Amino acid sequence: MENLVSTWSKTTKILPENYIFPIDERPGSAEVSLCQNIPLIDLSGSQSQTVQEILHACQEFGFFQVINHGVSEDLIDDTMKVVKEFFDMADEEKAKLYSIDPMKRCKLYTSGYNYANEKIHFWRDNLRHPCHPLDEWVCLWPEKPTNYRDIVGRYSLEVRELSLRMLELIREGLGLELGYFGEELTGGQFLSINHYPQCPSPDLTLGLPKHADxxxxxxxxxxxxxxxxVFKNEQWLGVKPLPHAFVVNIGHQLQIISNGKLRSAEHRAVTNxxxxxxxxxxxxHPYQETLVEPAKSLIDTKVPLFRPFKFKDFLKFYEEKKGDTEAMMEVYKIKP
Known part of the structure; x- marks a missing residue:
């Protein structure tokens, strides 16, 4: 519990050495411009136009922002309020959920998946828990704040519905058959709530390093x-927060299913x-035992770009490679 950044960082003025990233990975002091052409998609528009806008964003950027998405602004505000209240609670309350066990399903921890084996730590604390099906997992969630389970439960349901709606639009854009993104591929859902405290030297550390999901x-x-x-064309682009908007990004599984037609977005979190x-x-995400492979209708030359695998095996290798996108894709690519 004493490792949580939010527990000890309020009184420190010097960044500990084990939070200082190598020079070539640091954000540095140079300004990263806020990108002006990041796709902003209005989901209240015509479906055919929305499908094309999302498909283009997934091919060009691997991410986009959405507005008029159907999740109520009041619920969004309440969710952000209650998760911030969680991190503001007394240490003895947060200690009830703190764990260094990488296998624990609902837990509060700091930095990455395995703090003890990290050479460099990330400047973040994280609360993570599964949320689908809700009635199976909500009993493990924080009991305080007292309205956490109610508010975050309703939020997780609405965001899941939004996610499935966007997958349906992507399915249509790719020309996949109806029902392609069924329960086997979408049955898993979890929330990851990141808290990045104020940092004395934001140019030397990262909240999260470069990775794709x-x-x-x-x-x-x-x-x-x-x-x-977000990393694009060998440079970092800043994503301006928009009130009540969501940032959506493509993960590795969708890049593989699309046989490389869509791209997973590399990104990072900086501090201030x-x-x-x-x-x-x-x-x-898919169920652990689900077999993931390129959709057969998207294999242009009868040769897929990626080999089939079980999602659980991909996850294990992802953790071993610490999210290194190039290393991950090379292993799963089929060599000509």
Whole structure:
């Protein structure tokens, strides 16, 4: 529990050495421009136009922002409020969920998946728990704040519905058969709630390092504090937070299913010295035993780009490679 950044960072003025990244991985002091052409998609528009906009964004960027998405603004505000209240609670309350066990399903921890084996730690604390089916997992969630389970439960249901809606639009854009993204591919969902405290030297460390998500599709809610950067064309682009908008990004599984037609988005989280930043991230992923492979209708030359695998094996290798996108894709690519 004493390892939580939010527990000890309030009184430190010097960044500990085990939080300082190698020079070539640091964000540095140079300004990263907020990108002006990141796709912003209005989901209230015509379906045919929305399908084409999402498909283009998934091919060109691997991510986009959505507005008029159907999740109520009041629920979004309440969710952000209650998760911030969780991180503001007394240490003895948070200690009830703190764990260093990488296998524990609902837990509060710090940095990455395995703190004890890390050479460099990330400047973040994280609350993570499964949320589908809700009635199976909600009993493991935080009991305090007292309205956490109610608010976050309703939020997880609405964001899941939004995620499945966007997968249906992507399915249509790719020309896949109806029902392609069924329960086997989308039955898993968990929430990852990140808290990045104020940092004395944001140029030397990272909240999260460069990575792409191992799942199918990710929906991120960020408060009005800048910190998300996306890697495109060998440069970092800043993503400006928009009130009540969601950031959506493609994960490795969707890149593989699309046989490389869509791209998973590499991104990172930077910190700042002025204020803390909190994000709520929903991940949709296949069941552990699900066989993932390129959709047969998308194999242009009768030769798939990627070999089949079980999702659980992909996850294990992802953790071993610490999210290294190039290393991951090379292993699963079929060599000509």
């Amino acid at each position: 191992p799942n199918l599709i990710t929906v991120l809610l960020q408060e009005n504090v800048y910190g998300l950067q 010295s002025r204020e803390a930043r909190t994000t709520v991230v929903s991940f949709i």
